[in-house]
Amino acid sequence: MTTDDRDAEASALDAADPLRTYRDRYVGAETPLVYFDGNSLGRPLRVTAERIASFVADEWGGRLIRAWDETWMQLPYTLGDALGAAVLGAGPGQTVVGDSTTVLLYKLVRAALDAQQARDPSRVELVVDTGNFPTDRYVVEGIAAERGGRVRWIEVDRAAGVEAGLLAAAVGPETAVVVLSHVAYRSGYMADGAALTAIARDAGALMLWDLCHSAGSVPVHLDAWGADLAVGCTYKYLGGGPGSPAFAYVAERHQHALTQPIQGWMGTAEVFAMGPEYVPGPGMQRFLSGTPPILAMQPLRDSVAVIAEAGIDAIRAKSIALTQYAASLADELLAPFGVTLASPADPALRGGHLTMSHPAMRAVTARLWDQDVIPDYRDPDGLRIGLAPLSVSFAEVLRGMRAVAEAVRDTT
Known part of the structure; x- marks a missing residue:
């Protein structure tokens, strides 16, 4: 040509x-x-430049601490629901925005492993592939060492990723949690979310999806897949900006049973009661820890709206x-x-x-x-x-x- x-x-x-x-x-x-x-x-x-300027002048500068009660306290949940609807195939009340991907991975993998071991002490294995993003592998290894678990590695072709036969061969009666990336960070290989989730769940494992390289670029159907857990960053295809907060998805059926390990005041049932002991809040609130990064969420509000508009x-x-x-x-x-x-x-x-x-x-x-x-x-x-x-x-x-x-x- x-x-x-x-x-x-x-x-x-x-x-x-x-x-x-x-x-x-x-x-x-x-x-x-x-x-x-x-x-x-x-x-x-x-439009994000306008939003940030308006936020500083009006919401922050004008409303000051009153804005916490007016909008900010709910933003991790309302933005999470918007993200769930536009991008994740997730119904309301299952997605929250806050923390980094690494912190949310730690919270959810650790909570899932503890819940699985409480149900069945023989569930000691965390399954992850050798081609997964470094954070995922490092977090899984650290939790296994911390909790007396074991890592089961899936060897993959770096030009491809985890397919059904590989996962089926890796899971069994000792599998507690499976951690996979929906889209592989090196090759771009896109896993079959529905099929792999079914394999993990049929083995009695909980399935956690890393959506960092898929959210905002390819359709995700967490509810339809029957996924248990998911995390993802927001600064790639979601356009949230450098260091923008990550998101966590916990299927409604699991929320009451999982105890996340970083107990902070924002995750308590009565945030301003300042009580003598930690009592986890309802729903996705229990997966928060510290004060939400409200300023850092502003670009994401615009980006999620544009993605929802385009489809x-x-x-x-x-x-x-x-x-x-x-x-x-x-x-x-x-x-x-x-x-x-x-x-x-x-x-x-x-x-x-x-x-x-x-x-x-x-x-x-x-x-x-x-x-x-x-x-x-x-x-x-x-x-x-x-x-x-x-x-x-x-x-x-x-x-x-x-x-x-x-x-x-x-x-x-």
């Missing part, structure tokens, strides 16, 4: 994109910079189109230089990012950053591109992939 033909194709794809106008709502989307890292940190919405199914359709387009460009422009796709070829088996493998990719990534083309690098030898559907155009993908091809050519 000629250069002009490629340009015309990208223009036609953008013109036919039903979500194309959303791109104008994001800061920096109008610039020549190519942003291939929306799966690590999403672009901010323009997660439409977002997923564009995500597939973008990654398919990038994969076709990789085959045409990069394969001649020995670059291979380290992600599933079938778009139904991957989320919103692709990883391309070549020994020079660390140097290639550094060069691209100097040129305002921003992917990220992941060992071993992987250049990862995360395409946020609401803020990325097909023309941007074409510019970026051309730059990748030039960098690989000049580095090898």
